[in-house]
Amino acid sequence: MTLAQWIIRLNALFFSLYGLLFFFVPETLLFWVTGSAANTTSAMIDTRATYGGMSLAIGLLLFYFSMKLVYEKLGLVFVILIMGNMAFGRSLGILLDGNPNPVMWLFLVGELVTLIISAVLLTRGQVKSQLT
Numbered sequence: 001m002t003l004a005q006w007i008i009r010l011n012a013l014f015f016s017l018y019g020l021l022f023f024f025v026p027e028t029l030l031f032w033v034t035g036s037a038a039n040t041t042s043a044m045i046d047t048r049a050t051y052g053g054m055s056l057a058i059g060l061l062l063f064y065f066s067m068k069l070v071y072e073k074l075g076l077v078f079v080i081l082i083m084g085n086m087a088f089g090r091s092l093g094i095l096l097d098g099n100p101n102p103v104m105w106l107f108l109v110g111e112l113v114t115l116i117i118s119a120v121l122l123t124r125g126q127v128k129s130q131l132t
Helices: 003-024 026-034 041-067 069-097 102-123
Strands: none
Touching: 003 026, 003 041, 003 069, 003 102, 026 041, 026 102, 041 069, 069 102
């Protein structure tokens, strides 16, 4: 397995577990991540759907990309887009809203490290792909 496949698969595992946890223990995870709680039934439903459903879908798609060498480049591009946009949104939130909790800093560092590693792998030209 290539390093690119490992990066894609680690992201797949993270997003899949994150999604499953938000399906089954959304109150606990939401409080751990944000320090707040959903205060209506619709908020809890949307938390399960967005944090749970979308995260699991991303994880499963990344896992699929990691299983087929032909999709390695596409998988890395997908990781770069996800991490780049999450890091941008989180950074914007920190700048505009201020006072992030330690989890926000942990996630931002993880997003930036993953983004940099993925970008280096992609630009080094060692990524296997039959897609151009």
